[in-house]
Amino acid sequence: MAVAxxxxxxxxxxxxxxxxxxxxxFQKAVMRSGISAKYSEGFHPHQLMSFAYPxxxxxxxxxxxxxxxxxxxxxxxxxxxxxxxxxxxxxxVVEAAIMPEGEPAAMAAVAAADYLVxxxxxxxxxxxxxxxxxxxxxxxxxxxxxxxxEHKGGKKKKAPKDIRPGILEMRMTEDGIFMKLKSGxxxxxxxxxxxxRLLKFSPDQTALKASRLIRLEIYKEKDNTLCPLIG
Amino acid sequence: xDVSERKTALSHEILMKAEKPxxxxxxELNTVxxxxxxxxxxxxxxxxxxxxxxxxxxxxxxxxxLMNSYEDVWCERLFSPWxxxxxxxxxxxxxxxxxxxxEPVKDFDFLGFTLQYEMCYANILQILExxxxxxxxxxxxxxxxxxxxxxxxxxxxxxxxxxxDIFYIGEGETKYRELFDLYESSSSKAEFLRNASxxxxxxxxxxxxxxxxxxxxxxxxRPKYEDVPVKVRKTIVNDLNECFYPEKPVVPFIRAxxxxxxxxxxxxxxxxxRFCQAGQIYKPVRERSVETLKKYADAIxxxxxxxxxxxxxxSTSDYTGLQELLEYLIDECNRKKINISLPxxxxxxxxxxxxxxxxxxxxxxxxxxxxxxSQRMRNVIxxxxxxxxxxxxxxxxxxxxxxxxxxxxxxxxxFEEKEDIAAIGELCEKIxxxxxxxxxxxxxxxxxxxxxxxxxxVPKPFTAFQYAPMDTMESFLEKASFCKKNVRSMHNQKSIxxxxxxxxxxxxxxxxxxxxxxxxxAIINAYKAxxxxxxxTESFSYERWMKAFEDAGIAYGNYxxxxxxxxxxxxxxxxxxxxxxxxxxxxxxxxxxxKVTQNCRAGCSGCGCGTFQCGICxxx
Ligand code: SF4
Ligand code: SF4
Numbered sequence: 001m002a003v004a005x006x007x008x009x010x011x012x013x014x015x016x017x018x019x020x021x022x023x024x025x026f027q028k029a030v031m032r033s034g035i036s037a038k039y040s041e042g043f044h045p046h047q048l049m050s051f052a053y054p055x056x057x058x059x060x061x062x063x064x065x066x067x068x069x070x071x072x073x074x075x076x077x078x079x080x081x082x083x084x085x086x087x088x089x090x091x092x093v094v095e096a097a098i099m100p101e102g103e104p105a106a107m108a109a110v111a112a113a114d115y116l117v118x119x120x121x122x123x124x125x126x127x128x129x130x131x132x133x134x135x136x137x138x139x140x141x142x143x144x145x146x147x148x149x150e151h152k153g154g155k156k157k158k159a160p161k162d163i164r165p166g167i168l169e170m171r172m173t174e175d176g177i178f179m180k181l182k183s184g185x186x187x188x189x190x191x192x193x194x195x196x197r198l199l200k201f202s203p204d205q206t207a208l209k210a211s212r213l214i215r216l217e218i219y220k221e222k223d224n225t226l227c228p229l230i231g
Numbered sequence: 232x233d234v235s236e237r238k239t240a241l242s243h244e245i246l247m248k249a250e251k252p253x254x255x256x257x258x259e260l261n262t263v264x265x266x267x268x269x270x271x272x273x274x275x276x277x278x279x280x281x282x283x284x285x286x287x288x289x290x291x292x293x294x295x296x297l298m299n300s301y302e303d304v305w306c307e308r309l310f311s312p313w314x315x316x317x318x319x320x321x322x323x324x325x326x327x328x329x330x331x332x333x334e335p336v337k338d339f340d341f342l343g344f345t346l347q348y349e350m351c352y353a354n355i356l357q358i359l360e361x362x363x364x365x366x367x368x369x370x371x372x373x374x375x376x377x378x379x380x381x382x383x384x385x386x387x388x389x390x391x392x393x394x395x396d397i398f399y400i401g402e403g404e405t406k407y408r409e410l411f412d413l414y415e416s417s418s419s420k421a422e423f424l425r426n427a428s429x430x431x432x433x434x435x436x437x438x439x440x441x442x443x444x445x446x447x448x449x450x451x452x453r454p455k456y457e458d459v460p461v462k463v464r465k466t467i468v469n470d471l472n473e474c475f476y477p478e479k480p481v482v483p484f485i486r487a488x489x490x491x492x493x494x495x496x497x498x499x500x501x502x503x504x505r506f507c508q509a510g511q512i513y514k515p516v517r518e519r520s521v522e523t524l525k526k527y528a529d530a531i532x533x534x535x536x537x538x539x540x541x542x543x544x545x546s547t548s549d550y551t552g553l554q555e556l557l558e559y560l561i562d563e564c565n566r567k568k569i570n571i572s573l574p575x576x577x578x579x580x581x582x583x584x585x586x587x588x589x590x591x592x593x594x595x596x597x598x599x600x601x602x603x604x605s606q607r608m609r610n611v612i613x614x615x616x617x618x619x620x621x622x623x624x625x626x627x628x629x630x631x632x633x634x635x636x637x638x639x640x641x642x643x644x645x646f647e648e649k650e651d652i653a654a655i656g657e658l659c660e661k662i663x664x665x666x667x668x669x670x671x672x673x674x675x676x677x678x679x680x681x682x683x684x685x686x687x688x689v690p691k692p693f694t695a696f697q698y699a700p701m702d703t704m705e706s707f708l709e710k711a712s713f714c715k716k717n718v719r720s721m722h723n724q725k726s727i728x729x730x731x732x733x734x735x736x737x738x739x740x741x742x743x744x745x746x747x748x749x750x751x752x753a754i755i756n757a758y759k760a761x762x763x764x765x766x767x768t769e770s771f772s773y774e775r776w777m778k779a780f781e782d783a784g785i786a787y788g789n790y791x792x793x794x795x796x797x798x799x800x801x802x803x804x805x806x807x808x809x810x811x812x813x814x815x816x817x818x819x820x821x822x823x824x825x826k827v828t829q830n831c832r833a834g835c836s837g838c839g840c841g842t843f844q845c846g847i848c849x850x851x
Contacts, residue, residue, distance in 0.1 A: 012236060013239050013256040016256050017485070021485050028538070031536035031538060045570075058243070058246070086536070088260045211243055212243070
């Protein structure tokens with residue numbers, strides 16, 4: 001009995017799957033691969049599989065993870081190769097590793113994630129400037145004046161939240177905007193929210209649109225530093 | 232091509248607005264991508280309902296796999312855009328596209344519809360319109376796709392005749408190769424269609440002319456040319472072990488109605504229930520061998536990774552290899568941790584034992600389909616299930632720990648009397664009593680639950696009841712409320728649940744089931760007035776259809792409410808489904824007299840299918 005941690009990418013049109021679709025997809029893939037997955041008891045046994053961080057519909061990834069309990073002695077490389085032999089268009093296992101005993105579950109360990117936002121903009125948008133403006137702020141509030149969906153008959157205001165402490169890093173790269181954002185139960189920052197705040201500083205808001213959102217890596221905290229979920 | 236770079240026809244922005252964007256992006260496991268310029272025939276295979284329904288259909292997977300096994304053909308899939316996407320596509324003027332290549336339907340050689348139920352007819356027009364194609368075949372251009380239809384509704388294709396170039400009558404495995412060869416060698420659409428009509432099973436509606444009598448009945452239907460056959464004979468597979476089976480079915484990403492591997496164990500049904508069209512049009516019964524099925528099961532599971540498998544046929548209990556097959560599957564599936572989802576089997580010691588092994592008894596219910604409450608009525612409809620069978624089965628089940636029973640009935644059957652309807656409640660009551668008699672108090676877990684539901688009967692072509700008048704809506708509702716009251720008056724009524732299906736849809740289904748060519752005008756009217764997804768209660772409007780008939784000058788009552796005589800010419804008579812009209816009429820007489828006809832295995836009743844020279848007709 002061991003826990004295998006599997007790092008995968010999803011790129012292209014498969015990005016429109018929901019979280020449950022991904023779960024079903026990988027359960028079937030594990031089944032096809034013949035990996036020695038452990039099953040729950042009962043009339044409808046299922047694999048013991050849990051994802052680190054649900055992927056939203058439309059988001060791509062180069063570094064998402066799930067944990068899978070196995071009964072055999074497969075190595076990480078073997079799992080990766082067997083999975084990749086049965087993958088589908090757009091999905092790929094990047095890496096797999098057997099976790100040391102006592103390693104916290106991927107889902108519980110998530111502390112931060114990297115993102116790349118590709119965007120379309122008007123000619124005059126100076127993205128580096130916008131990023132600079134945002135990073136200069138001491139506080140960046142979301143949910144300001146926004147109303148939560150119908151709540152027991154009446155509408156309730158969402159509490160404004162300062163996400164600035166959760167924006168660990170943000171800069172322009174050749175491909176788009178790179179963001180390192182805090183994730184997990186204590187502070188969870190969504191890249192879409194950050195991108196939207198950026199618009200506030202843009203003189204040309206309508207022309208600015210995120211066209212692709214890619215999660216690049218998910219981190220856990222180890223000895224006060226961030227390191228990828230495998231590693 | 233790097234498939235992850237595959238382009239989608241819809242932009243990211245539009246997809247993000249869709250309720251379920253994965254309905255439109257394709258790329259599922261086992262889809263087939265070919266190079267468009269390397270194939271000679273591009274076939275767009277459409278199931279005119281939402282993705283999750285269409286992808287659950289075995290017939291679609293069969294045709295998809297079969298056609299793609301031809302090197303010169305690329306078959307792609309298409310489903311009805313859901314209402315949200317329908318609106319977006321109209322607003323943004325986006326042409327409808329096939330899933331695999333994401334290219335416009337309009338550029339295909341064929342657009343094929345599988346026609347499973349009448350309530351999808353408006354959706355056909357949606358597909359045509361969003362594809363930029365004219366509704367009427369005669370208005371479409373030379374290089375527009377050939378529009379072809381298949382499936383059970385083609386056993387009376389007349390209400391759709393004006394929209395289609397060809398109807399393929401019979402089983403898809405047999406004639407597509409011949410049809411494609413002909414297409415590749417034809418120099419014009421007209422030439423192709425004319426020659427296609429010579430292939431068995433192909434009905435080209437434009438090559439026939441019809442006229443009507445003053446009373447609205449059909450006067451004649453005849454070929455316009457001498458070389459076009461007067462009768463179109465359905466085409467079938469002789470040996471199911473020899474024909475194509477999809478061992479690599481496409482596996483949807485999003486949860487489809489059927490999210491599992493499917494084994495079709497046989498085709499056809501030995502039982503001749505007189506209301507049932509499927510039982511007649513798929514005759515004669517042909518079985519797959521257990522060996523073949525084992526091979527398919529292994530291959531499909533390996534190729535898909537499905538965690539559940541189920542058996543499919545019209546009446547799986549009648550499959551002669553059932554015990555052997557299930558023993559194998561239970562063994563294999565236990566080992567591989569795969570669930571077996573059982574179809575509704577006839578309840579007996581064997582099936583209860585099997586269910587015990589594969590399901591949680593406490594959670595599952597047993598299903599019976601007596602279809603009618605009284606024995607007299609079951610004789611009329613030739614349903615070979617007796618009250619004794621039901622009670623014996625229920626007793627065994629109660630002893631085995633089950634306490635939920637489901638019963639299916641029909642209301643509005645020919646020759647039905649009040650007593651027959653009352654018998655529904657009485658049968659439910661007897662089952663609950665049986666529970667209290669069988670299971671001692673201390674062993675009862677939860678309350679016994681009997682759920683009865685009834686649908687309203689629709690007379691269908693190619694059944695003994697094709698002659699029968701259908702009930703009016705008032706009569707349907709009266710009967711249902713009488714049935715309900717009766718159930719409520721039972722002593723154990725707290726343990727009995729009763730519900731009935733919608734009567735309004737039934738009326739519309741009835742009209743199309745036995746309708747004729749004049750109905751196409753009404754379909755266009757209804758569609759233009761907003762009809763779409765009529766199989767979904769939330770989008771169905773009875774009033775819209777009624778107005779559509781009225782505006783087309785159609786007295787719809789004539790199609791459903793009158794009894795038809797022996798000598799009437801029916802719009803579907805030009806189809807030779809194997810069973811003779813004489814036999815159907817005899818069965819109609821037998822129904823009147825409450826006389827039972829034996830099933831094909833017990834003895835041949837000479838229906839006419841012997842001429843196919845296969846299946847049970849020769850093996851008996
Ligand atoms: S058992 Fe009766 S209702 Fe069922 S498929 Fe056969 S003929 Fe039809
Ligand atoms: S010919 Fe006889 S055995 Fe064959 S389908 Fe008809 S009734 Fe059944």
